Amino acid sequence: MANAGEFPLENRAPAAAEAFEAAAIARPKVAVDTVLFAVDAQGLKCYLLQLGRGPNAGKWAFAGGLVRVGETLDGAARRALRDASGLTDTYLEQLFSFGDPSRDPTAHVVSVAYMALIDNPGRVGAASSKYSAGRWFAAGDLPELAYDHSLMADYAVARLRAKLEYTNIACALLPSCFTFAELEEVYAAALERPLDRRNFRRRIMAMDLLQRMPEQRRGAHRPAALYAFKHRSVRAIQML
Amino acid sequence: MANAGEFPLENRAPAAAEAFEAAAIARPKVAVDTVLFAVDAQGLKCYLLQLGRGPNAGKWAFAGGLVRVGETLDGAARRALRDASGLTDTYLEQLFSFGDPSRDPTAHVVSVAYMALIDNPGRVGAASSKYSAGRWFAAGDLPELAYDHSLMADYAVARLRAKLEYTNIACALLPSCFTFAELEEVYAAALERPLDRRNFRRRIMAMDLLQRMPEQRRGAHRPAALYAFKHRSVRAIQML
DNA sequence: TCAGTTTGCGTCAAACTGACGCTTACTAAC
DNA sequence: GTTAGTAAGCGTCAGTTTGACGCAAACTGA
Numbered sequence: 294m295a296n297a298g299e300f301p302l303e304n305r306a307p308a309a310a311e312a313f314e315a316a317a318i319a320r321p322k323v324a325v326d327t328v329l330f331a332v333d334a335q336g337l338k339c340y341l342l343q344l345g346r347g348p349n350a351g352k353w354a355f356a357g358g359l360v361r362v363g364e365t366l367d368g369a370a371r372r373a374l375r376d377a378s379g380l381t382d383t384y385l386e387q388l389f390s391f392g393d394p395s396r397d398p399t400a401h402v403v404s405v406a407y408m409a410l411i412d413n414p415g416r417v418g419a420a421s422s423k424y425s426a427g428r429w430f431a432a433g434d435l436p437e438l439a440y441d442h443s444l445m446a447d448y449a450v451a452r453l454r455a456k457l458e459y460t461n462i463a464c465a466l467l468p469s470c471f472t473f474a475e476l477e478e479v480y481a482a483a484l485e486r487p488l489d490r491r492n493f494r495r496r497i498m499a500m501d502l503l504q505r506m507p508e509q510r511r512g513a514h515r516p517a518a519l520y521a522f523k524h525r526s527v528r529a530i531q532m533l
Numbered sequence: 534m535a536n537a538g539e540f541p542l543e544n545r546a547p548a549a550a551e552a553f554e555a556a557a558i559a560r561p562k563v564a565v566d567t568v569l570f571a572v573d574a575q576g577l578k579c580y581l582l583q584l585g586r587g588p589n590a591g592k593w594a595f596a597g598g599l600v601r602v603g604e605t606l607d608g609a610a611r612r613a614l615r616d617a618s619g620l621t622d623t624y625l626e627q628l629f630s631f632g633d634p635s636r637d638p639t640a641h642v643v644s645v646a647y648m649a650l651i652d653n654p655g656r657v658g659a660a661s662s663k664y665s666a667g668r669w670f671a672a673g674d675l676p677e678l679a680y681d682h683s684l685m686a687d688y689a690v691a692r693l694r695a696k697l698e699y700t701n702i703a704c705a706l707l708p709s710c711f712t713f714a715e716l717e718e719v720y721a722a723a724l725e726r727p728l729d730r731r732n733f734r735r736r737i738m739a740m741d742l743l744q745r746m747p748e749q750r751r752g753a754h755r756p757a758a759l760y761a762f763k764h765r766s767v768r769a770i771q772m773l
Numbered sequence: 774t775c776a777g778t779t780t781g782c783g784t785c786a787a788a789c790t791g792a793c794g795c796t797t798a799c800t801a802a803c
Numbered sequence: 804g805t806t807a808g809t810a811a812g813c814g815t816c817a818g819t820t821t822g823a824c825g826c827a828a829a830c831t832g833a
Contacts, residue, residue, distance in 0.1 A: 362634075385628065492793095
């Protein structure tokens with residue numbers, strides 16, 4: 294549907310189309326906004342950018358932008374994220390669309406929210422001139438955000454937490470090789486609660502997601518076995 | 534973001550705005566499409582409408598339409614559903630947004646997919662003149678659909694199944710009073726697998742969602758206790 | 774009164790979960 | 804070298820949940 298009743302309009306003179314239905318039809322701008330997550334020693338982090346222009350200048354917001362001609366939503370999200378952080382190969386997942394006409398007081402903008410994950414906060418690079426600054430914030434302690442971006446943040450955190458439980462999404466927050474302790478830190482940071490080391494190991498092992506690597510990580514103490522995810526693409530874990 | 538860099542444009546002469554950035558910015562139409570579900574004796578059903586106009590005339594699709602000036606996405610979905618089925622008070626939940634510019638060959642249309650649930654397929658009424666017909670189909674055996682509506686159908690079924698497991702969403706597919714057998718039929722229909730009557734009862738009871746009503750339903754055999762959901766609003770079940 | 778059918782309670786073993794003890798393997802300090 | 808300290812990683816145990824299934828209770832219609 295949706296597109297259905299509209300086609301005749303496309304084939305008529307613009308004036309006729311206007312008179313018939315277009316008067317009521319909104320032509321909102323369509324935007325994408327991406328909540329970028331990474332985990333570091335302090336916990337789950339969110340990357341925010343400070344707006345350099347417009348009425349919201351000075352406020353913090355997620356990487357975003359308007360969809361361009363010929364672009365898919367995913368494509369626009371990737372481009373906006375690249376412009377804001379230099380990142381090109383991230384895990385990206387659509388979350389939810391926000392379309393309240395008053396969410397942006399200056400124009401009707403429908404925004405499709407995305408979540409992106411990277412394994413290391415240090416990977417972010419310089420932002421485009423659209424932004425005056427960019428930095429990581431603790432996910433649980435974000436500053437006041439522009440528009441309805443706080444809602445997006447809540448949504449993103451909830452989705453990430455849920456998916457940690459039934460998918461291998463943690464692979465997007467870790468390098469290709471990691472120790473069990475590092476995996477546990479990712480879970481503990483995102484879920485914001487401590488996990489029992491031994492039970493966590495058992496639970497993850499039962500999921501059969503990991504592949505043991507031949508090498509070990511040597512540090513100050515007993516060396517730790519290195520693991521990799523069997524599948525680097527995110528997929529639901531089938532509970533038999 | 535998203536809306537951010539754009540404001541200066543709004544305040545400039547149109548020509549300047551065009552030259553600066555607008556050339557590349559898409560102005561897609563924004564549509565909503567709603568996958569309407571109900572359960573009857575045959576199983577899970579999906580309500581489809583046959584398009585009466587346009588290049589896809591004759592094809593089946595979900596209830597949808599373009600977002601109008603001042604409308605929220607939810608509001609547009611409710612209106613489109615009302616126009617297509619007469620329904621006004623349904624459970625409604627946003628699913629996913631589809632924005633591939635080639636999903637509709639005649640125009641760039643971003644469509645926000647929704648799922649709606651009702652307790653009785655018989656509640657649907659007459660459709661607007663935009664459609665030439667409307668009827669229920671078995672959810673597992675849909676005809677060829679217009680646009681990317683098959684994708685939406687898959688997405689909707691997956692979401693419904695998932696939510697049955699961890700929310701009280703079944704309340705939207707049942708009348709206010711129902712027997713355990715009716716509740717089980719809803720689950721079995723949506724999940725498309727038989728459930729053990731006794732284990733199902735135990736599992737649902739453990740969730741503590743139901744309230745036993747004083748009356749009983751009398752039929753040809755042993756009378757069945759009537760139940761109602763404690764909460765009619767859909768909420769996640771907290772696993773202690 | 775009985776056959777037939779649905780309702781709804783109960784049992785049992787296997788699997789899973791949360792809490793936690795303890796050994797192993799290393800480094801760094803003495 | 805010996806030892807103290809620490810992270811890694813194995814194992815145990817009781818309580819809970821899960822899946823399979825037996826069976827009595829409650830009703831109708833013949």
